[in-house]
Amino acid sequence: MESTKPHIALLASPGIGHLIPMLELAKRLVSNQTFKVTVFVVSTDHASIANTQLLQSPAAAAGSGDDGLLDVVLVPFVDVPDIVGPGDAMVEKLVATVLRSLPFIRTEISKMEIPPAALVVDLFGTEALGIADEFNMLKLVLIASNAWFIAVMLCSPDIDRKEIEEHVKNRTPLNIPGCKPLKFEDTFHVFSMDPNDPSYQGYIGTAIKMSLTDGILVNTWDELEPTSLKALRHTKKVPIYPIGPLVRSTGKSVPRNEIIDWLDKQPGESVIYVSFGSGGTLSAQHVIELAWGLELSQQRFLWVVRPPTENDAAGTFFTLGNGTYTNPDYLPDGFLARTQDRGLVVPMWAPQVQVLSHPSTGGFLTHCGWNSSMESIVHGVPMIAWPLYAEQKLNANMLTEDIGASIRVTTVESDGVVTREEIRSMVRKILVDHEGRNIRARCKELKISAAKAIAEGGSSYNSLSQIAEVCIQHLKTESSRA
Structure with missing residues (x-):
């Protein structure tokens, strides 16, 4: 040297x-x-x-x-x-x-x-x-x-x-x-x-x-x-x-696991990936509404689930790890059984870059942490912005209004509830509705722009x-x- x-x-x-x-x-x-x-x-x-x-x-x-x-x-x-x-x-x-x-x-x-x-x-x-x-x-x-x-x-x-x-x-x-x-x-x-x-x-x-x-x-x-x-x-x-x-980067080879195996079986750009980052958590009411929204959308989903917390949106920031469960009692009764043909629920953590880079992933419901936002843009995946804490609301504004890479939940007050009907509508908009076509196209443009910037x-x-x-x-x- x-x-x-x-x-x-x-x-x-x-x-x-x-x-x-x-x-x-x-x-x-x-x-x-x-x-x-x-x-x-x-x-x-x-x-x-x-x-x-x-x-x-x-x-x-x-x-x-x-x-x-x-x-x-x-x-x-x-x-x-x-x-x-x-x-x-x-x-x-x-x-x-x-x-x-x-x-x-x-x-x-x-x-x-x-x-x-x-x-x-x-x-x-x-x-x-x-x-x-x-x-x-x-x-x-x-x-x-x-x-x-x-x-x-x-x-x-x-x-x-x-x-x-x-x-x-x-x-x-x-x-x-x-x-x-x-x-x-x-x-x-x-x-x-x-x-x-x-x-x-x-x-x-x-x-x-x-x-x-x-x-x-x-x-x-x-x-x-x-x-x-x-x-x-x-x-x-x-x-x-x-x-x-x-x-x-995804690396030269992606280790096989349950999540990647499941994604391999799904049609192209058909899955909404749901994750709130390394530390984000939802209230019990929001977890229930999210579950119902995903079920009502009738779309395929991959959901990284964490136990709800009522007072701390960054509840797992310092305790990230793998969890296990058979049927968590904070999900609606019968949810896992009713959605087993089109949904995969995993505890605590998923290999996010591998998920976002997978051809079956068609959307990302995210807390708008900037790392997650960048990973989604780099892989051309449109987002549903659900900010929780820190500067995430600023990020959500920028992604939605300036960059055109996302749609955003309409509830902005900390004590407001994002309803199951809104979640159902947003998931369908990103994955299948004509309305989401421009966002999906924009994200593919951003993917090319990102690659050129670092080349x-x-x-x-x-x-x-x-x-x-x-x-x-x-x-x-x-x-x-x-």
């Missing part, structure tokens, strides 16, 4: 939504740039990594067979009960876990013969940017979301407090410079907080830290979000590098090459100083 080729360190916070983009970025840095890459993976408990199918073999999942250029380091488990309690928000636990993991990461970097040229963190790892300063590394942030989300976040510290209050109390749209205004129905929960609340202060602090870095990498591409990316570049607060889509010479390929050049120049500057 040439001496000018940098070694880059990546830090992935807990959760599949942060880990997947980091691993995919690492693989591209190795394959496209032949860089040495070390990925630090933080976990929230012993089960959150080990029980996940994706990381049964972390090094293999990351592709570390590429001439030893990629190293995956699992950060030892740290407990944080003295920092956060059971009732604290998911974000608080994420940030606290990363914070307590910093001594290990600092020690590991100090042992390296040559410190990395850059440290890339995700949204919840900005506390680690101080380590980059200690070792004279470039500071980069990878946002596993879209450019519109970044635009909202970066402008937040500069928005007049009165405008935010008007947005929350009177439900007026929030103006985002150069971008589409943010509707109240799609807003972030943090805006409704007291400005002195630690969570609000943490959000603003993170936005400021991001604006002071050497660049923000974003999981999107120029052709997907031209308006938001233009707005971000116009502010000149921080360099923006769209490098998406960062999506797992050699594409917009995202070139953007990643720019990051590589910045790292190389930084390495040369540091070498000359030494």
